[in-house]
Amino acid sequence: MELDKMDENDWKYHGEGNKSLVVSHSQHSRVLRLLKYPAENAEYAHQTTEQAFRHIQNIVDFNKNVMRPLLGEKYVHHGEAVKLPLDFVRQLSLKVQQERPESRCDKVMDTFSGCAVCLPNLTHIISCHITEHRPSLCIEIKPKCGFLPFSRHVSKEVKRKVCRFCMHQHFKLANGKWKRMSRYCPLDLFSGNKQRMYIAIKHLLEEPQNNFRIFKNGQLIYSCKDDGDLNELIQQLKPYFFPSNGLINGHQSSKAVLNELIQMLDSLDIEGIYPLYKRVEQYLEEFPKERSRLQIDGPYNENFLEKVKNCPTEDDGSIEYAVGKVHQYRVAMTAKDCSVMITLAPCREEDRLEPDMEIQLSKPRFTYSVSILDLDPKPYENIPHQSKLDSKIVNYYLRSVQSKHEPPKANLYLGRDCADCTLVFHSV
Numbered sequence: 001m002e003l004d005k006m007d008e009n010d011w012k013y014h015g016e017g018n019k020s021l022v023v024s025h026s027q028h029s030r031v032l033r034l035l036k037y038p039a040e041n042a043e044y045a046h047q048t049t050e051q052a053f054r055h056i057q058n059i060v061d062f063n064k065n066v067m068r069p070l071l072g073e074k075y076v077h078h079g080e081a082v083k084l085p086l087d088f089v090r091q092l093s094l095k096v097q098q099e100r101p102e103s104r105c106d107k108v109m110d111t112f113s114g115c116a117v118c119l120p121n122l123t124h125i126i127s128c129h130i131t132e133h134r135p136s137l138c139i140e141i142k143p144k145c146g147f148l149p150f151s152r153h154v155s156k157e158v159k160r161k162v163c164r165f166c167m168h169q170h171f172k173l174a175n176g177k178w179k180r181m182s183r184y185c186p187l188d189l190f191s192g193n194k195q196r197m198y199i200a201i202k203h204l205l206e207e208p209q210n211n212f213r214i215f216k217n218g219q220l221i222y223s224c225k226d227d228g229d230l231n232e233l234i235q236q237l238k239p240y241f242f243p244s245n246g247l248i249n250g251h252q253s254s255k256a257v258l259n260e261l262i263q264m265l266d267s268l269d270i271e272g273i274y275p276l277y278k279r280v281e282q283y284l285e286e287f288p289k290e291r292s293r294l295q296i297d298g299p300y301n302e303n304f305l306e307k308v309k310n311c312p313t314e315d316d317g318s319i320e321y322a323v324g325k326v327h328q329y330r331v332a333m334t335a336k337d338c339s340v341m342i343t344l345a346p347c348r349e350e351d352r353l354e355p356d357m358e359i360q361l362s363k364p365r366f367t368y369s370v371s372i373l374d375l376d377p378k379p380y381e382n383i384p385h386q387s388k389l390d391s392k393i394v395n396y397y398l399r400s401v402q403s404k405h406e407p408p409k410a411n412l413y414l415g416r417d418c419a420d421c422t423l424v425f426h427s428v
């Protein structure tokens with residue numbers, strides 16, 4: 001990519017989340033991820049280019065030095081921070097505006113700094129064995145938190161039975177974020193039980209919200225926008241699976257790795273973290289210069305990872321313990337909010353692949369790549385917000401369940417209507 005010859009016509013809108021907007025190159029397998037900010041928030045515009053570049057570099061460093069070693073080299077692509085010509089960014093912003101979903105237009109793309117992250121396009125197959133462009137199918141899942149808190153700090157019994165995602169659904173419906181309840185439960189997906197995992201995918205397909213997307217040859221073909229048109233999707237998928245027509249038993253290893261990681265790092269739950277955050281805040285009030293030694297705002301380097309890994313297991317009352325736990329919690333937050341992309345491409349007879357690079361569905365054969373994306377550091381300052389949100393979700397859930405005064409419906413698949421996420425799968 002020649003930065004001085006950037007042409008907005010080579011790029012198209014690819015997607016966006018809450019914090020960034022992504023455009024993809026029409027020929028090369030590359031994307032640019034540009035940050036967004038609230039339309040009314042002019043303060044970002046006053047950032048110097050150096051500050052904006054530092055912010056982007058922090059994201060790259062966090063991916064590279066913290067999340068990559070923890071989640072696996074194979075799965076994390078940290079990309080590189082780039083400085084784009086401002087004229088290009090402004091034209092690009094105008095070009096993509098009409099493609100953007102209305103619900104995301106409360107934020108605008110950063111057209112002031114020209115800073116962005118350049119990454120491989122993960123909806124295409126990432127393989128050193130196959131260099132040319134192959135028809136690819138990519139399934140993106142934002143699984144969210146797949147376990148119940150086990151911390152002794154948990155104050156509401158319901159949190160030990162109903163997972164945050166399921167409780168949050170009630171809150172999101174009440175706030176109008178979504179119109180229909182998702183029956184997906186992350187505990188099903190992470191259960192390791194094939195039937196429950198199958199049901200999880202079924203529920204994601206049924207109501208994808210922002211947890212499920214399918215791309216064909218890099219183009220989004222199924223998401224919350226499509227209002228669950230499964231027949232259309234089946235037509236799109238047929239050529240891939242014909243003649244076997246079966247469902248894929250995808251490789252789950254990255255999810256297993258993720259699950260392991262979250263179990264390790266969020267041991268206290270937000271209810272246990274918040275008092276430690278306050279301990280850190282109090283300490284910083286007294287010793288503001290310590291902020292940099294404790295790496296509260298980075299840099300996200302090997303030292304930071306050491307602090308995450310070597311945090312004492314018992315609370316000895318020290319600031320090191322509090323900071324270590326807060327750092328661990330922030331890493332767990334990132335992992336809980338990331339997405340996993342599984343990309344498949346048909347193999348040809350002559351393709352020689354290592355056995356672990358291939359999924360054998362009798363015929364046809366597929367090669368695949370698994371990537372984890374959206375691994376930005378979660379701001380330290382978000383912890384009070386997390387604590388408030390946690391109470392709101394739980395209290396809203398308890399009120400809404402109590403107000404219905406009805407026993408949980410017997411559900412064929414143990415989906416959303418069934419109040420307890422810990423129940424094991426029964427055959428029906």
Ligand SMILES: O=P(O)(O)O[C@@H]1[C@@H](OP(=O)(O)O)[C@H](OP(=O)(O)O)[C@H](O)[C@H](OP(=O)(O)O)[C@H]1OP(=O)(O)O
Pocket residue numbers: 017018019168210333337378382
């Ligand atoms: O708190 P949650 O669980 O609602 O997660 C937020 C996500 O909402 P979700 O529930 O997945 O729809 C939210 O996603 P959406 O905007 O709803 O697509 C963001 O991912 C947000 O992260 P950030 O503040 O942009 O870094 C996420 O915020 P963090 O809590 O991860 O900071």
Ligand SMILES: Nc1ncnc2c1ncn2[C@@H]1O[C@H](COP(=O)(O)OP(=O)(O)OP(=O)(O)O)[C@@H](O)[C@H]1O
Pocket residue numbers: 014015016017018019020021022031033119120121122123140213337339373374376
């Ligand atoms: N490297 C990539 N290759 C292909 N598609 C990508 C890549 N990075 C992001 N995307 C697409 O762009 C979308 C938005 O990116 P991302 O999730 O990083 O945004 P975000 O604003 O940080 O998300 P969040 O709402 O979780 O904060 C993703 O859901 C994915 O579909």
